Amino acid sequence: MLITSESLLGPNPPTSAYLEAYRILRSEFLILQEHEESRIVLVTSPWHQEGKSTVVLNLGTMLALIEKDTIVLDTDFYGGGIGETLGISGSPGLTDLCLHDIAVAETVIETELSALRVVPAGTEADRGPELTEGASMGQALRKIGQQAQFVLCDSTPLSGFGATLALARMVDMVLLVSLAGSRVEDVQRCLASLKEAGARVGGIIVNDELPGESVVYRSYHEYHR
Ligand SMILES: Nc1ncnc2c1ncn2[C@@H]1O[C@H](COP(=O)(O)OP(=O)(O)OP(=O)(O)O)[C@@H](O)[C@H]1O
Numbered sequence: 001m002l003i004t005s006e007s008l009l010g011p012n013p014p015t016s017a018y019l020e021a022y023r024i025l026r027s028e029f030l031i032l033q034e035h036e037e038s039r040i041v042l043v044t045s046p047w048h049q050e051g052k053s054t055v056v057l058n059l060g061t062m063l064a065l066i067e068k069d070t071i072v073l074d075t076d077f078y079g080g081g082i083g084e085t086l087g088i089s090g091s092p093g094l095t096d097l098c099l100h101d102i103a104v105a106e107t108v109i110e111t112e113l114s115a116l117r118v119v120p121a122g123t124e125a126d127r128g129p130e131l132t133e134g135a136s137m138g139q140a141l142r143k144i145g146q147q148a149q150f151v152l153c154d155s156t157p158l159s160g161f162g163a164t165l166a167l168a169r170m171v172d173m174v175l176l177v178s179l180a181g182s183r184v185e186d187v188q189r190c191l192a193s194l195k196e197a198g199a200r201v202g203g204i205i206v207n208d209e210l211p212g213e214s215v216v217y218r219s220y221h222e223y224h225r
C-alpha cells in the first residue's frame with residue numbers, strides 16, 4: 001500500500017497561505033532542533049479536535065519535502081489519529097512492535113514522498129494505553145527512532161487520557177496544539193502537568209483558520225520552561 005500525496009497535505013489544492021504557514025512551522029521546528037536535537041516528538045493538545053493529527057501529517061509532509069527523513073507514528077490508541085485519516089488503522093504497527101518480536105520494517109507504510117513513512121497504532125491498539133506504562137513501549141519507540149531523522153507522534157489529548165502523559169515522558173520533545181480562542185487556563189494546566197511529569201515542551205502551536213482561507217497556523221511560540 002502506498003499513501004498518496006493528496007491525502008497528506010490538505011486541503012486540495014492547498015492555498016499559498018496554508019503552505020506558507022507550514023513553512024513557518026517547519027522553520028521553527030528546525031530552529032528548535034539546532035538548540036537541542038529531538039528526534040521523537042509527541043504532538044498533543046489540551047482537548048479533542050484541536051488539530052493534532054492535521055499538524056502531524058502536514059509537518060511531516062513539509063519536512064519530507066526538504067528530504068528530512070520522517071516517520072509519522074500513530075499513538076492515538078482510540079482511533080482519532082492519522083491511522084484513521086489515512087485508512088490504515090487495522091495494519092500492524094506500534095502495538096505489534098511492543099508485543100511481538102518483529103522488525104520496524106514490517107510496520108512501516110510508504111507514501112508517495114520517499115522521505116515520509118507512516119507507522120500505524122497497530123492491530124492491538126486497544127492494548128496501547130496499558131503498553132504505554134511498560135518498558136516495551138519505550139523500546140519500540142527507540143527502534144522506530146533509529147529508522148528516521150524525526151518521528152512525529154500523533155496522540156490523544158492530555159485531558160482525560162493517561163497514556164498521553166505517559167508517552168510525553170518517553171519522547172524527546174512535546175509540541176502542544178491549542179485551538180485559537182481556547183482557554184489559556186487549559187493550556188497552562190497542561191504545561192504544568194507536562195512539567196511535573198518531566199516532559200520537555202518545545203512549543204505551542206496555535207491553530208486558527210483565516211476567513212476565506214484554509215487551515216492556517218497563526219503562530220508558533222517557543223516555550224521556555
Ligand atoms: N485550522 C483549522 N481550520 C479548519 N479546520 C481545521 C483546522 N485544523 C484542523 N481542522 C479540521 O478539524 C478537524 C479536527 O482536526 P484533527 O483531526 O487534526 O484534530 P485532532 O486534535 O487530531 O482531533 P482528535 O482529538 O479527535 O484526534 C479535522 O476535520 C480537520 O480537518
Ligand SMILES: [Mg+2]
Binds near residue numbers: 052081082
Ligand atoms: Mg487526531
